[in-house]
Amino acid sequence: MDRTALTAKVFGGRMPARAGDLAVESHGIAPIPEANRFGRPVRLLTVFFAPNLTMTAVFSGTLGAGLGLGFRTGLIALLVGTVLGAVPVAYLATWGPLTGTAQLPLARLPFRRTVVLPGLVQWANSIAWDALVGLFGGDALAQLLGLPFWLTVAIVLVLQCAVGVLGYEVIHRVQAVMTAVTAVFFVVLTIRLLGGHPVVVADSASGADLAGAFILFSTIALSLSISWASYASDFSRYLPPTTSRPAAFAYTVLGLTLSFAWGEALGLAAGQSLADQTTAGISALLGGGVLGAIALLVITLTAVSSNAMNDYSGSLALQTVGVRVRRPVSAVVVTVIAFALILWMHSGDLASKFEDVLLIVGYWIPPFVGVVTIDWWVRTRRGRRFDVLAEVARPEPGWPALAAFLFGCAAAVPFMNTSIYTGPVAAALHNADLAYYVGFVASAALYAVFRTALRKPAR
Template sequence: MALPYARNNRVTPEREAPYSPTAFGGRMPTAPGDLRIETHGIAPVPADRRYGRPGRLFTVWFAPNLTMTGVFTGTVGVALGLDFTTALVAVVLGTLVGAAPTAYLGTWGSRTGVGQLPLARMAFGPGVVLPGALQWLSSIAWDALIGLFGGDALAQLCGWPFWLGVLVVMGAQGALGVLGYEAIHRLQTVMTFALALAFVVLAVKLTDGVHPAASGAAHGADRAGAFVLTFTIALSLSLSWAPYASDFSRYLPADTSRPRMFWYTLLGISVSFVAVQTLGLWGASVFTDQTARGIDTLLGGGALGAFGLLAVVLAALCSNAMNDYSGSLALQTIGVRLPRPVGAALAAALGFPLVLWMHAADTTARFQNVLLLVGYWIPGFVAVVAVDWAARARARRGAPIDLAAESARERPWWPALVAFVAAFAVAVPFMSTGLYVGPVAEALHGADLAYGVAFLTALVLYTPLRLRRRP
């Protein structure tokens, strides 16, 4: 289905539509288990090519979060001086708040057959280049954050140099990203059970004889600041999936239950992230060496140590395959006419030098800085696309969305971009990272309120501007 632009009811063929299958179409999977390479890009998935049930959203969002990145992130609350119970409350609340927008956005995939960044064109128009580029860069950054542990674990397991372990992991995840949607879904289904069992074994072993912190060193305002920062870090993890959300539901039939899609996604993200971060909180006192060698040592080496390292490698593959897949869609969204499989391979390739950079100096500090910085743009993005979608839904009054009509109807795109950029700018004083602590965050004893400030700023700015326009 070609979606040409129109002006005064006249098609202008010289301007190719953002979803044109001539540029971004290709072979689609036909049923569960079809593992041939998906060359289909950002063009809408036709209704007669949809398949699957909403239950697969639980596994596709559960397995990729069972990584050591989540475990080591979970140690932050205790490191900031919180006791176990207080830190756990912050983790649970932050995870749920961040997972809810992702679950909501994911319901758009079945209704449109389109991925998340391509759908953002409805709000941003040509300005989608900015969030699209940020999403592409973020997918590469997440490749490095996850691949750091996966490559280190494989190198330790096989006795290889670090760079070779990273290279093999990046190559394997890139291959999965190239295969595409169905291969990722099938992998996550299998890995949900395998990795869940592996992390149960790891949890029993790693926490044997370890007692969580009953009291923390932080008190008063410092304790409140530590709570907010722990909440924000947990929120950043689950919200980081929001720009990917409908990428992994776009092949579901249009009549798929939206409540079931929402709850399967919410549970998949929340249960997995809370589980791994709780493990990090519980064992914070023994997770002093945040490397694969540290994991092997804690497990006592031998077969159990090898088992733990293998679990870390597989978890990295699960997560980064999704990063590469969504990165390829983001690259097409900003107008780069690379076939989707090539875009996925490119994301994996570019993640390799970033891993080497993170590993070259203070790995822990660089890891935490990249983790926070890659997500500050997302709250403003979520606010803009949600308001735009709500305005269109109100105008349709329950009628199905017509992407062809929406693409042909020209509207000013500057309000979305202005709200998006302003949201980030206003949030800067509220940021708290190892690279930069804003004056407000410093006054609040390190509390990072940037995510909430960015979301509310975009909401307040964009809503009146959007409502002034025709739907």
């Protein structure tokens, strides 16, 4: 078998032909032909809502109370951060219908062969998010069934892997069902929380410390929503090219903002009462018994549905770097490695490890978004359309994208704030974390300079 045929066999494969086609999707990173496009943009609302209304969002909200923010101030901070993170994701999601291509494969346009670096980082990112979400799913199932934590984590990972292996259409269908399930559960949780739990409105921090805490908490919220930027068009690539871009953008922003803001606001309202044992705290908050058991089951199911998307995107990232493994096999690899990371996070200081992993796994995303956005603007100026495979085949250097990406990551370092490392600028700004914003601006600016200097007339 020659190289071209092998590439087509590994990176191509069976695709769902219509809504409701639930057979295994073996198709990999090759663009989706127009004949296989289907669905409406409203799908983006549910696919970005259900996987994010999870205990990860709730636990992230409790961090605001730990920073000294009252409910009113913390709510403003999380809304600002969530929307700022959701906008680039929604913009990138509109590229799926136009190109039929997933997000990391599209990054080959600016990065060329150097896409190996962001591709490997994205693959590791998928594993990290598996751990962040799967941790709560395993904990909830352990409390529900009375089984060892390692065993319940394994059960959760097997279930999510099955959904990830089945692929695009099954993921969309699962998220549509889970949107209804999680919405009902969180309505009950919200009513119970606001009816029987005192909500701290006043800020315990003040002055410059309050400003630093506000920025840090908004950055934590931003890190959650923008984390989908490197996945965005993975779940819109089957939409028809005639799909309304404003509709796709609006549904994505709405799905991300409603889910993350709702979950984080609940965590913020609950405060430190949920900071140590989140799933146990939720069950106790609902009074235990049948209602508490239902809560634990829903937490488990949301972990499964959310992580199925991580496995799916992780499998596409591994193919993007050039590993010639069929997409379903790659999804299994992501799941297996996540198991070890979950066990590590579950040991020792959970809150500290959770915040560190949450921030660290996302620092690379704004520099990545800066590069691919500038590249897209240059390629599509004056309404130009292009074929992705033909454009990738054109002889262009990949080093400008890689250099700008690395520059953005490096520029962000002094502005970082984690328990592992606090940059000098962040320390001077009372622990305010501005690394996400600096990384985006730095990479976009440098790549724009490179593209201007090296620009050739479009063919």
